[in-house]
Amino acid sequence: MNFQLSEAQQNLVKEAREFALLEVAPYAAQWDQEEHIPRRQIKKLADAGYFGMTIPEEYGGRGLSAIDAILVIEEIARHCGISGRLIVDHNFGAAITILNFGTEEQRERVLPTICNGETLMSIGMTEPGAGSALTDLVTSATEDGGEYILNGKKHWITGAGEREYTLVYARFNGVAGTRGIGAILVHKDMPGFRYAGRIPSLGVRGVQEGILEFENLRAPKENLVVPPGSAFRRLMSAYNGQRVGASAVALGIAQGAFDFAKDYADKRRQFGKRITDFQAIQFKLADMAIDIEAARFLVYRAASNAGMAITNRYESSIAKVFASEMAIRVTNRAIQLCGAQGYSRGLPLERMFRDARCFTLAGGTAEMQRIGIAAGILGRKLPQD
Numbered sequence: 001m002n003f004q005l006s007e008a009q010q011n012l013v014k015e016a017r018e019f020a021l022l023e024v025a026p027y028a029a030q031w032d033q034e035e036h037i038p039r040r041q042i043k044k045l046a047d048a049g050y051f052g053m054t055i056p057e058e059y060g061g062r063g064l065s066a067i068d069a070i071l072v073i074e075e076i077a078r079h080c081g082i083s084g085r086l087i088v089d090h091n092f093g094a095a096i097t098i099l100n101f102g103t104e105e106q107r108e109r110v111l112p113t114i115c116n117g118e119t120l121m122s123i124g125m126t127e128p129g130a131g132s133a134l135t136d137l138v139t140s141a142t143e144d145g146g147e148y149i150l151n152g153k154k155h156w157i158t159g160a161g162e163r164e165y166t167l168v169y170a171r172f173n174g175v176a177g178t179r180g181i182g183a184i185l186v187h188k189d190m191p192g193f194r195y196a197g198r199i200p201s202l203g204v205r206g207v208q209e210g211i212l213e214f215e216n217l218r219a220p221k222e223n224l225v226v227p228p229g230s231a232f233r234r235l236m237s238a239y240n241g242q243r244v245g246a247s248a249v250a251l252g253i254a255q256g257a258f259d260f261a262k263d264y265a266d267k268r269r270q271f272g273k274r275i276t277d278f279q280a281i282q283f284k285l286a287d288m289a290i291d292i293e294a295a296r297f298l299v300y301r302a303a304s305n306a307g308m309a310i311t312n313r314y315e316s317s318i319a320k321v322f323a324s325e326m327a328i329r330v331t332n333r334a335i336q337l338c339g340a341q342g343y344s345r346g347l348p349l350e351r352m353f354r355d356a357r358c359f360t361l362a363g364g365t366a367e368m369q370r371i372g373i374a375a376g377i378l379g380r381k382l383p384q385d
Helices: 007-034 039-047 066-077 081-089 094-101 104-115 231-267 279-304 313-337 339-343 349-360 366-378
Strands: 121-124 140-144 147-158 165-172 181-187 193-198 209-220 224-226
Touching: 007 039, 007 066, 007 081, 007 349, 039 081, 066 081, 066 231, 066 279, 081 231, 081 349, 094 104, 094 121, 094 165, 094 224, 094 231, 121 147, 147 165, 147 181, 181 209, 181 231, 231 279, 231 313, 231 339, 231 349, 279 313, 313 339, 313 349, 313 366, 339 349
Parallel strands: 121 165, 140 165
Antiparallel strands: 140 147, 147 209, 165 181, 181 224, 193 209
């Protein structure tokens, strides 16, 4: 399989690198420390064309492929996992669900505002009693005339309290099992929508994780994106792209940590030598490079095989497991390689390590991904299937 970049892709990466060095890298530590990225900076990501890359031009996007978006995400995440995560959220996940399964009216109404950064979007999936077992969700959507009445609570919602739209996964009309689950779009200004607080996290702190509550929220029927019935598989298939995007963030963080540690070690002298002259250090660098290159192949493969930014579940899960665990190993080794300074807050490595730790959990745990991989190997259904 050849991943030789086209001239257009090389230019895309070059532009993303220049943007990251100018608009992202100088502020990444500040956003982490303040646990907030200003809306004006988020708008710069949109103005640079990094939101809606996977959305067709007719809806305000750039009409690029999933692999094109992944290349940009990886490059930005080398300097800032927060910014990389924001780009993922506005190229995959909820936006792609609307593109592929929503109505034409929804696409025309919502997607252009996502692409230009006027509005931001979250996915409302996880609940206090329904994390990996999403089929156990209890948030209800009850039909009432021309509306659906939503009641329930969502936990660990990325962007909670900061984003205008949330694509809420709910159980419609009390129907049990996967057949009762659908997705409806809600806006934060709808009566009954309540932001119920932030969940402080270890890393990726500039992207707020929080709690949303819905109390008799009335959403018009025209906001129903994926109706219940056979919707669950379609909903989850759209989420596979989100997993590949998260894998690209992990990959970018690892590459950034490797680059920094390599340069640091090559300048650091002990016992009258550069520490990179010692074989023990060379082995560490070699192991880090092997990990990164292997992850890059898996992430690029999953993205290259995507259609309409929906990736294969098996390939997505393999990429996510390997890339997320790889990023933890690489950032950990980078800290060790830089010694006490690597452990300090004076270097970016401790931030990169904390950010990397997110991705074996967010977007589907490594354990659940392994269950899905095994199901693919054995030709069996997942419990939720």
